[in-house]
Amino acid sequence: MTHLLTGATGFVGAAMALELLDRTPDDLRCLVRGPDAAAATLRLHNALSHAARLYDRADLIPAIAGRTRAVAGDVTEPGCGVDPSALPPVTAVWHAAASLRFEDRYAAEIHTMNVVGAGNVVDLAKALGGPPLNHVSTAYVAGARTGTVTETVADPAVRTHNHYERTKIEGELIVARSGLDWRILRPSIVIGHSRTLAVTSYSGMYGFLSALLVFRRTVERNFGHLLRFKAIPLIADPDAPLDFVPVDLVARDSVTVGLHGPSETVYHLTNPAAPFVGGAIAELFESTGLRPPRYVTGDGQFTSMDRKLDDAVEFYSSYLAYAKTFDRANTDAAAAAAVVRTDAEFPMPPGTVRRFADWYLELIRADGRVSAPARQLFAYRTGRR
Template identity: 35%
Template sequence: MSGYLVTGATGFVGGALTLELLEHTDAPVHLLVRAGGSAAADRCRSALQAAAESYGLERDFVHRHRDRIRVVSGDLTDAHVAEHLPSRGITDVWHCAASLKFGNRNRDEIFAVNVDGTARLLDLSEKIGVTRFNYVSTAYVAGDAVGRIEESAVPLDANSTNQYELSKIVAERVVSKRDSMSTCIWRPSVVVGHSRTLATTSFTGLYGMVREGLRFKRRAEILLGAPLALPRVHIVADPAAETNLIPIDIMVQQAVSLSTRPGFDAKIVHLTNASAPLVGDLLSVVAAAAGIRGLDYVDSPDGFTAIERRFHKTMQFYGQHAGATKSFAQDVADQYGSAIHFPMDVEYLRSLVGWYVDHAGLADLTKAARLPRTVFH
């Protein structure tokens, strides 16, 4: 009988993946959780319960599957963690735990977690006889490449845009060089809230951009000494480019569905959206939340006003992929007839952002521009 080991189960992707494995397989799921202020098992089950309720699962979902959830306290720096795992029976590992920091000043920490931690988990997996090692990377190992992005190893001359992406490139190479077990690298794009409830347990990625947009509004109002109500603002971006967002539930459904197909042996898989929304639609929603009535798209920040320079600086990191479309191939999914297409129109994006604003304590920053809240069915 198969069994799973998941890292990062208290996080966004790892938690949703754990729920998906519980719902669509019958195997035990071992969860490697770092010791913390409260007991690891209690903290993990609380996180899973909160995620299950947020995603519309039954209130007793986690309780019903309690006998299959086996929490192991420890981390990958613990030389004795293998002693707390069964010596046999774990066939598949899903490595979701990662540092999401990206700045140069955090490089050592990022690489210690994302590269060294992955190598240690590979060693542990060999020790306990794992059959398949699933590594959750990111589609943005593509760096500054544009156009069609293949499901293949990243070229050695690829230009990453931050330390997080670089650490994932290096970790992918570490994974792909192991030949003692089957390996698969899974590359999600920008993961957002649940497709129907809109809920998320992580406020990074898209939500970081929204948060910074709202903080821009507050700073600009302090600078102006009055409520911000700008008719139009120039911004450097291509409104016709795509920004690849994928709901958390659709992403993990695809991963588990493909991985459990008989004979599945793919080495690299994109978990991306072939019907991704447009940069212009997303930025219009963020701008409205920030009190900006409209955007004019330009190729250069030359001639920007002081307010526009401030907005450009605020959006610069989050907008680094807004200049051209990355078309992520889904050849593996196409092979099984299950490529992901999830259209997101402006109304959907408003609701997605609106959920975040309401649940992240930011509603007071949008008094003049309330965003509608819709649950999609």
């Protein structure tokens, strides 16, 4: 059997590809940007081998070489720029490619990737005869909602905070109306590997850490060591859960629900034992040399310095200020029916968030620049190491 994946050179997609290699005897064809299949395959193999080593799964490298190949394509092109007749029969399509940008200046690009791209993947799946489509979305299509979020297709009326959340809602709606056998897979905030702590991404929690570092360095340039004494206000609810979930748990749940779960179903790939904002944020602030913040509910009293931090972390408001938990009934039922190892929870006692943060900050320290992880990521994805 052959699975077709998008986004397999990325953080979540690579982990899903490794999980499929581990748990099935199947082949993987991965849609990868590149001038031709050979160049795209080289880049794919680099990315997957890099992730396998980081996750202590170098034993999968022969399977990567033997059972994965790239097809050159681009989800922003009609039909993803792929000739369907050049592919073998496809058992399932797994769509993880997306833009995780959120800033206004990238609005058109984000829309093209996450909305037009979802439509192009649907069209490609139809041209391939309509295999099931496992579409990776985000639990934060819930936007500003609070309380328990159920596993139902995103509500277009929900208040969102940025283009990313909005386009992920639209992507879900396209998939749910496609007429294909779809599943929507919704990770929360994906962090590094549960055992090795390693990560190949600089978004989510890692983007937040980078924003804190840039903020601290900017303030130090202008005001010296003021931040050693001053707690900056942060608009957040310290008692809200902060749903960090390790990438290997997301991959395991994805493959479980993608292979065994009923279709036309939404699945939360979240962590019921996630920490709370108060403790987790204190650890993230401390890891970057900042005092834990002072929690506030609005920006009325903000100084210009406070506003700088607020601007830098605005993207994360859905995580921080709107207390919600994600129902996992569908995911847990699929795991139970498939009799898959069910340690769905990843408890994060005090100090755990700090360990994940330190792994990432070490990458930055090794290079001296905040953009180091982004460059390293680019280097291995392009094969220019």
